[in-house]
Amino acid sequence: MRNQGTMTAAFAFTIWAVALCSTGFAGDDKKFIIGEDSGFYYTIQKGDTLWDLSEKFYNSQWDWPGLWEMNDNIKNPHQIYPGKKIRIFLKETPPIKPKIVTVRKTKEKKMPIKIETSFSLSGMDHIGFLRKKAQLSLGSIIKEKDDQLMMSANDIIYIKPSGKGPLVPGKIYQIFTTSDVKETINDKTFKAVKHLIKAKVKILERKKMYATGLITNAYEPVYKNDLIMEYYKRDSILTVEDDPGPIDARIICSEDNNIMINDYRIAFIDAGTKVKPGQIYSIFRKNKLTDNTLWSLKKKNDSIQLENLESGKLIVLHTENIASTVMILSSTYAIHTDDMVN
Structure with a gap:
């Protein structure tokens, strides 16, 4: 099998051109906020120009208009500033390897400049995951305050504690569900428990037999008997590994x-x-x-x-x-x- 693990500068898609609410992709608004929007980006270094970055990323200075177009906060393509984060697009055709430049009077080889790119995903804190065993639940939803069957953001809910951990007033938790996964993978049976994160809930008050909470963010409809777990903050910005x-x-x-x-x-x-x-x-x-x-x-x-x-x-x-x-x-x-x- 061929090894395709190496990240070249490019793949066949332009993230800013796709609208996908569940992951934060936006098509019409080109303003890109790191951590709140999704896409690949690069931090400008001292001495960079759009022409040079186009050459480094795509092996052609003539791709710079694409970089300028998707970063509308760059008013003048001749003026970009170190430390500024710009959105980049990725192309399918891999770039030609940089030429080795020989410095005069020596045989020392100039190493090609490594370009570090990053990936931002707005919904990183509520992506699902697989584990061998189910996450311990801190409680389960009894009902919504006004007896709505389907719950969403700004609804007040009643929670029955499980006794597996505290439900602290003022603290944010996550609402989740689990389901069994059983698939034939590489001629073997793979078993796991899938965790789907549906919402965030803020605990309002803790009573002797129950707790009340406010759903602050909802990504999926919430129902009676859905479970409560600790909120795990994941980094929404990833450094892309090139090899x-x-x-x-x-x-x-x-x-x-x-x-x-x-x-x-x-x-x-x-x-x-x-x-x-x-x-x-x-x-x-x-x-x-x-x-x-x-x-x-x-x-x-x-x-x-x-x-x-x-x-x-x-x-x-x-x-x-x-x-x-x-x-x-x-x-x-x-x-x-x-x-x-x-």
Whole structure:
């Protein structure tokens, strides 16, 4: 299997052109706020120009208008300032490796400049995850104050404590649900518990038998018997690693249980501590022969192994012991359970 773990400067998508509410992508508004919006960005260094950055990222100075267009807060392309964060787009064609420049009077080789890019995801603190066992619940929802069956932001809820931990007034917690995952991955049965984070809740008051809370943010409808857990703040900004090693992992499933997983969807791979947030990998599908071709080859006693087809790219968002949460960045073909990641 080919190693496609290396991050080149480019992949086939322009994040700012896609509107996806669940992950914070915005299409019409080009103003980019790090940590609140989603996309790739770069911090300008002393001496940088849009022309030089275009050459470094895309091996062509003539791509600079694209950088200027998607950063409308740059009023003058001739004036960019160190420390300023600009949004970048990624292209599919990898750049040509920088030439080695020989310094005069010596044989010392000038090392090519390493460009560090970052990835921002507004919804990082409520992406789902897989664990071997379910997270202990601090309580469960009894009802909504006005007896609404479906709860959302600004609703007041009643919570029955589980006794597994405190529910502290004024503190923020998360509302979640769990479901069992059982998939055939690489000819083996993979079992886990999927955790779906649905909302944030602020505890208002703690009584002897129950607690009251205010739903401050809701990402999914909330219902009776949904569970309460500690709020874990995840970093919404990831440093993109440009050269992750091969991992030989597989797609397990998507967060929303879609059979076909496409661009900007959250999914899970069976690589836990083998990977790190910010690493980008390629997804492959098996290049299968048709039944007619297989029958013909058997008659001739031939055997042919076709090279796997690259079907997309993903970025690692969060890791657990048995699996990692990822986002699909681009897809050439439909992505399914058991597709290969490397």
